[in-house]
Amino acid sequence: MILYPALLLLAILHPSINAIEIKLKPGGTLEEVQALYPEGQISPLFTLPRERLVELSSVEEGLPDLTLWYSITFPIQPLVEQSEEEIAASLESLDSISNVEIPKDYAPPKMGSKYDMRRHLAVTPNFEPNQGYLRMNTPTNNGIDAEYSWTFDGGDGEGVTIYDIEYTWNQQHEDLEVVRDVKLLLNEGDSLPDNPEETGHGTAVLGELVGTSNTFGIKGISHAAKAGMAPEATKKLGSNRANAIVLAVNDGKAGDIILLEMQAIVCGNPVPKDKSQDGYGPAEENQSVFEATQVATGNGITVVAAAGNGQVDLDAANCEGRYDRNIRDSGAVIVGAGGSGFQCPGAQGGAPLEKLDFSTFGSRLDIHGWGECTWTSGYGDAYNDTDARDDENKWYTLFSGTSGASPMVAGAAANIQGIAMKRFGAPLSPARLRQLLTDTGLPQVGDTSKKIGPLVNLRAAIDSLLATMSPTNSPTASPSNTPSMSPTTTPTSNPSNTPSMSPTATPTASPTNTPSMSPTATPTATPTNTPTMSPTATPTASPTNTPTISPTATPTASPTNTPTTSPTAKPTASPTSKPTLGPSTKPTAIPTNAPTTISPTSRPTSIPTNPPTKISPTVKPSAVLITPVMNPTAKPTVFPSVSSKSGKASEMPILSVKSGKVAKSQKADKTSGELI
Numbered sequence: 288m289i290l291y292p293a294l295l296l297l298a299i300l301h302p303s304i305n306a307i308e309i310k311l312k313p314g315g316t317l318e319e320v321q322a323l324y325p326e327g328q329i330s331p332l333f334t335l336p337r338e339r340l341v342e343l344s345s346v347e348e349g350l351p352d353l354t355l356w357y358s359i360t361f362p363i364q365p366l367v368e369q370s371e372e373e374i375a376a377s378l379e380s381l382d383s384i385s386n387v388e389i390p391k392d393y394a395p396p397k398m399g400s401k402y403d404m405r406r407h408l409a410v411t412p413n414f415e416p417n418q419g420y421l422r423m424n425t426p427t428n429n430g431i432d433a434e435y436s437w438t439f440d441g442g443d444g445e446g447v448t449i450y451d452i453e454y455t456w457n458q459q460h461e462d463l464e465v466v467r468d469v470k471l472l473l474n475e476g477d478s479l480p481d482n483p484e485e486t487g488h489g490t491a492v493l494g495e496l497v498g499t500s501n502t503f504g505i506k507g508i509s510h511a512a513k514a515g516m517a518p519e520a521t522k523k524l525g526s527n528r529a530n531a532i533v534l535a536v537n538d539g540k541a542g543d544i545i546l547l548e549m550q551a552i553v554c555g556n557p558v559p560k561d562k563s564q565d566g567y568g569p570a571e572e573n574q575s576v577f578e579a580t581q582v583a584t585g586n587g588i589t590v591v592a593a594a595g596n597g598q599v600d601l602d603a604a605n606c607e608g609r610y611d612r613n614i615r616d617s618g619a620v621i622v623g624a625g626g627s628g629f630q631c632p633g634a635q636g637g638a639p640l641e642k643l644d645f646s647t648f649g650s651r652l653d654i655h656g657w658g659e660c661t662w663t664s665g666y667g668d669a670y671n672d673t674d675a676r677d678d679e680n681k682w683y684t685l686f687s688g689t690s691g692a693s694p695m696v697a698g699a700a701a702n703i704q705g706i707a708m709k710r711f712g713a714p715l716s717p718a719r720l721r722q723l724l725t726d727t728g729l730p731q732v733g734d735t736s737k738k739i740g741p742l743v744n745l746r747a748a749i750d751s752l753l754a755t756m757s758p759t760n761s762p763t764a765s766p767s768n769t770p771s772m773s774p775t776t777t778p779t780s781n782p783s784n785t786p787s788m789s790p791t792a793t794p795t796a797s798p799t800n801t802p803s804m805s806p807t808a809t810p811t812a813t814p815t816n817t818p819t820m821s822p823t824a825t826p827t828a829s830p831t832n833t834p835t836i837s838p839t840a841t842p843t844a845s846p847t848n849t850p851t852t853s854p855t856a857k858p859t860a861s862p863t864s865k866p867t868l869g870p871s872t873k874p875t876a877i878p879t880n881a882p883t884t885i886s887p888t889s890r891p892t893s894i895p896t897n898p899p900t901k902i903s904p905t906v907k908p909s910a911v912l913i914t915p916v917m918n919p920t921a922k923p924t925v926f927p928s929v930s931s932k933s934g935k936a937s938e939m940p941i942l943s944v945k946s947g948k949v950a951k952s953q954k955a956d957k958t959s960g961e962l963i
Contacts, residue, residue: 306358308573358527395454419628420627436703443509444510447701477522542587580618584619593689640732702745703745
C-alpha cells in the first residue's frame, strides 16, 4: 500500500487540510515517520521555543508534554484513494506514535440569522436597552446581571485580558475601540490567509465581550477588559488551533480568559454534506487542542469553550468516554446554548433556561448562555447605516448559537476575576472559577436529561465569592497594644476575654456580646464557610492587652465567638444562597422610533395586561427594541427617552479581605498574585 500519495490525496480532496498532526510516545523518535514519508516536511506543531514549552508544561505535575507534537506537511502529488481513517490507522500503528490528528477548517458555531432590518437612521442608535442579557434575571428578563458586577471595582473586567481564538475580526468597528490597535498573535513573518473567513463572527464575539461603553451601539459585558486575538488558521501554518491556544497562554497571565470560538466533528459522526452543523461538538475532541487547553488551565488561565451546534449527546456510547470527567477533563468551561426568553426574527424563541434544539449536550457541559437574540456588533443583519450599507464598521447583529452563548460566560468569568484581583490581590484558579459559576447559576429547566448546565448568574456568583473569602485584618488593637504575629500559633483565649478562633470551628455570634465593627470590618463567614487563617498572619493575643474593636466596645467573646458586621458592612451569601432581586432595569425606546413588538416565550410570573403596540408601516425604527411581552395580549413598556450610561455604576464599599490559603504560584512573573 502506498501511504504517502494517499496523504496527498487527502490534501487535494480537502484543500483546508494541509497537514497531519502526530504526537510521539515519550522516548519515541521521528525515524519511522521519516522513513515512510521521506518527502514530507516534519516540524514541531507548537511554534514557541522548546524551552518555553517545557516551562509552560512544568508549572504543575501531570500537564502534557507539548514538545512531543509534530506537524507533517506534503507537496502536491498524484491521486491515490485512501480514507482518512486508513491513513490515521497506518500512522497510529507505528511504535513511536501515540496520537494522530487530521485538522480541518470547521465552520464557527454560529446559527444562521434570517433577520434583515433595512429601515434605519444614518446615526447609530443606542442598542444597550436591547441587551437584556446585561440586566438582572427577573420573571420578565432572563439576564446574567452584568450590571451588578459593574458596581464592584474590577467587575467590568478591568485588569483581565480575554483572548478570542477563531478566524478573523473587524478591528475598525466603531464600537470596538479597545481592539483598534491590538496586534494579532502570530509567529514572526506569518499572517492571515489570503482569503480569510468572513469577519462578522469574530466581530460579534468581541462586541459581546468588550464593546465600548458609550452613547451608541452596544456595550460589552467586560467593557474595561483588554482583548487579544489569536487566529486559528494562518497563511504559513494552515489550520493550527492548538498552537493559537499556546500563543495566547504565552502572552497571557494567571486570571486571564481564553475563549475557544470553534467546534469539531465529534464522536465519530460523519461530516455533514450540506450546510447543517449536525455532529459538531467541542473543539477539544482533537487531542492537540485538549492538551493545549490543559496547559492553559495549568498556568492559571480559564478556558471557555463552545459546546458546538451539532445536537450531539456527549454521553453516548460512540463518544467512548471522551467527555466523561473521570476519564478526560481538560479543565475548560464548556458552554451550551439556552433560550433567551425573547422572540426575535429568525430565532427559535426558546423558553428561558431551556436547552435550544441545536445545542450539543451532556454531563460534560458546565453552564449555558443565550443561544439566540443576542444584540452585538457585526454582520449588519440587525442594523446597518442607510447612507453606507457596505460600511462594516457600523454593522450590528442578533448573534446566536453556542458562539453567542460562550462569550456570555467568558465575559462573566472575566468580571469575576477582575473583582477577585482587586479585592484579594489574586485571581481564582480555573477549577475554582468553574465550580463557582456552576454552583451559583440559575438551574436549567425543561428536559434536563439533555444537560447544558445552569445559566450564568453574576449576582449570585459574586455574592458567594465575597461571602466565602477570609478577612485580611484581625481586630485593630489600640496604638500601644499591637498584636504580635506568629507564623504557626493559633489565637488562644485568656482571662481578659480576648477573641479566640479554632482552625476548624464554625463561627457563631454571641447573642449578648457582639462587638461593634468599624467601617473597614470584614463580614463574618456564614456557618458553612469557616474562615481560613493565613499561616503567616495569625494574631496572638497578649495576656494583658485586649485589642480594641471600636472606641466604645472591647470585644468579649467565648472561643467560638466571631465579631459580626455592622449595618454598613456588605452582606454575605453562602454558595447556594439565592440572590436578592431588586428592581430590574427597564429597556427604553429610542425617542424617534416606535419599538418593534417582539415577544418572549412564556415565563410563569409577572404578566403584563396591556394589549401589544403595533408599529405603523410608515414608521422607520432606528433600532429594534426587544421588550418583554409575556403573552399575546401583553404590551411592551415604552419610555419617552433613551438614557445612556456612559460610565461605570457607582462603586460599593470595598471590604478589607485576604486570599486565605493560596495555591502555588502558577506564573509568578506575570500575575498580580497567587491563585486563590
